Amino acid sequence: MLVTNIGAVGRAEHTRAALQSAALDLCERQGYDATTVEQIAATAGVTQMTFFRHFPTKAAVLMEDPYDPFIGELVAAQPADLPALDRACGGVAAAWALLPAPDRDDTWRRVRLVAGSTTLRAHMWENTEQTQHVVAQALTRAGASAYEAQVAAGACMGALMAALLEWGRRDDVGLDTLVTGALAQVSPRLGAATQVAP
Amino acid sequence: MLVTNIGAVGRAEHTRAALQSAALDLCERQGYDATTVEQIAATAGVTQMTFFRHFPTKAAVLMEDPYDPFIGELVAAQPADLPALDRACGGVAAAWALLPAPDRDDTWRRVRLVAGSTTLRAHMWENTEQTQHVVAQALTRAGASAYEAQVAAGACMGALMAALLEWGRRDDVGLDTLVTGALAQVSPRLGAATQVAP
DNA sequence: CGATCAGATGTTAGTGACTAACATTGGAGC
DNA sequence: GCTCCAATGTTAGTCACTAACATCTGATCG
Missing domain, CATH: 1.10.357.10 (Tetracycline Repressor, domain 2)
Structure with missing residues (x-):
């Protein structure tokens, strides 16, 4: 198995970006505390579970910082x-x-x-x-x-x-x-x- | 009504101190995350609800700081x-x-x-x-x-x-x-x- | 082209922090 | 003893987060 199966390439990254974007929009409009993970996930077209597969906490979706x-x-x-x-x-x-x-x-x-x-x-x-x-x-x-x-x-x-x-x-x-x-x-x-x- | 009824004077403070003491003991032994509010409350002889009447969050019971x-x-x-x-x-x-x-x-x-x-x-x-x-x-x-x-x-x-x-x-x-x-x-x-x- | 494997997603069920509405108790003053 | 009120209890619910198991999708290999 040289370069093994990478699965649905890009799908995960797309979901991740969609979640971040949805979270930013929703939180700007309703405030952070009033925005639920379910809302963010639904807006991004996925489930709550998928949200937590990409981000360990609700806050993490707004806290990327690779510097x-x-x-x-x-x-x-x-x-x-x-x-x-x-x-x-x-x-x-x-x-x-x-x-x-x-x-x-x-x-x-x-x-x-x-x-x-x-x-x-x-x-x-x-x-x-x-x-x-x-x-x-x-x-x-x-x-x-x-x-x-x-x-x-x-x-x-x-x-x-x-x-x-x-x-x-x-x-x-x-x-x-x-x-x-x-x-x-x-x-x-x-x-x-x-x-x-x- | 001059000095109105103060209710059970001292009872609240006693409960508060008991909660703080119980929280300190339990968290030192089991760690903060592994200690539940219910445990703390039970050890102090009260209910979960009473805990949250004295402290707004689980963390607050360990964070008094009047300085x-x-x-x-x-x-x-x-x-x-x-x-x-x-x-x-x-x-x-x-x-x-x-x-x-x-x-x-x-x-x-x-x-x-x-x-x-x-x-x-x-x-x-x-x-x-x-x-x-x-x-x-x-x-x-x-x-x-x-x-x-x-x-x-x-x-x-x-x-x-x-x-x-x-x-x-x-x-x-x-x-x-x-x-x-x-x-x-x-x-x-x-x-x-x-x-x-x- | 179809089998297959892996990673991405879904489903379900549960725990624990926290909240709100309403009921109860117990002690201080009359 | 009666009354009032603060302290506490009860119940029911929401939301963040976790774990176990099932499904789906697409890339690679035969």
């Missing part, structure tokens, strides 16, 4: 002579600055939803924890104590989340401005020129 | 000429240093539980959000822009949570050491002498 490895790389690439906190903020700032533009539309709709729902925000912190772990590991690799790295990553994430939530609340300021400003406040070294990886 | 106003005061009392981030960290450090000792035992057991359960950690962030809001408001009162205050409070909380979770994981270091160290890393000004309110 952790990317962020980790950019943090690790920061100059090794800086304090951990500055490396964390510099790496995260560099990552956000390089975010592919097409992703930003959906990101905006999702962040807006999250900013407006207590339930969703709680789940967001779970994701943030993973990102924080990635950042902390990148810092540790570059020679910081485990605890120092955790604290630096935590502070950096706290500032980043404040920026994201502020962005979701107001629509008159760009994400870059807010994120850059927040990280610069925590790591003043970033004030003049953001440290971008080579 | 927010206290923290807000100490943040507001920080020297007004410092940057927002330093005032936030200084105030929080002062608050933790002044925590009444008897509370610390229960606090430790709860933090240990929270550190070990993903589900509980997600709920913890909801509480943290409130503390963060209190800190941000205290900073704003002392003349910081709303956004600057949010970011400073967020970074401070991120570091504080890193310290708390580390404390829950290891038992060889004191809470004060970890919290002080974490806040000092974010606000180096705290390195020498912690700013305590008058």
Whole structure:
């Protein structure tokens, strides 16, 4: 069996995308708590069970975020002579600055939803924890104590989340401005020129 | 009706304390997810319904935390000429240093539980959000822009949570050491002498 | 072209957190 | 003892999520 059966290629991805789209639409219209998984599944033309085969929780359908490895790389690439906190903020700032533009539309709709729902925000912190772990590991690799790295990553994430939530609340300021400003406040070294990886 | 009937005085408080105690015991033994509300209620000698009359969610029974106003005061009392981030960290450090000792035992057991359960950690962030809001408001009162205050409070909380979770994981270091160290890393000004309110 | 295998989906039944409406109890004051 | 009200109980329901088993669909191989 060389290249074995891949089943209905693309069908799963299609369902997955349909679920995400339906969830985004429904939650924007009715709010997250008032939207049931059954509604989302029905709108996407599948069953509740299929929903949970694609996403482990109701919240997960709105929380895709594949940038952790990317962020980790950019943090690790920061100059090794800086304090951990500055490396964390510099790496995260560099990552956000390089975010592919097409992703930003959906990101905006999702962040807006999250900013407006207590339930969703709680789940967001779970994701943030993973990102924080990635950042902390990148810092540790570059020679910081485990605890120092955790604290630096935590502070950096706290500032980043404040920026994201502020962005979701107001629509008159760009994400870059807010994120850059927040990280610069925590790591003043970033004030003049953001440290971008080579 | 001057001082109207207070009903069974003390009965409610007793039930509340019994629920908290039962929850702490059961969750330490079986884990948070494996412990049902029905078990907690039965152990405390009441019904599921009564549980939810005292605590809005299963997690809330482990999450009492009445120190927010206290923290807000100490943040507001920080020297007004410092940057927002330093005032936030200084105030929080002062608050933790002044925590009444008897509370610390229960606090430790709860933090240990929270550190070990993903589900509980997600709920913890909801509480943290409130503390963060209190800190941000205290900073704003002392003349910081709303956004600057949010970011400073967020970074401070991120570091504080890193310290708390580390404390829950290891038992060889004191809470004060970890919290002080974490806040000092974010606000180096705290390195020498912690700013305590008058 | 038809058999076959695997992955995607459906069905059913159940648990546990949480809510709402209504009934009951038990103690404090008259 | 009577009355009132807070605390608690009862019942019935919704929704997120899980597990075991059945079905369907389409790509590959003979």
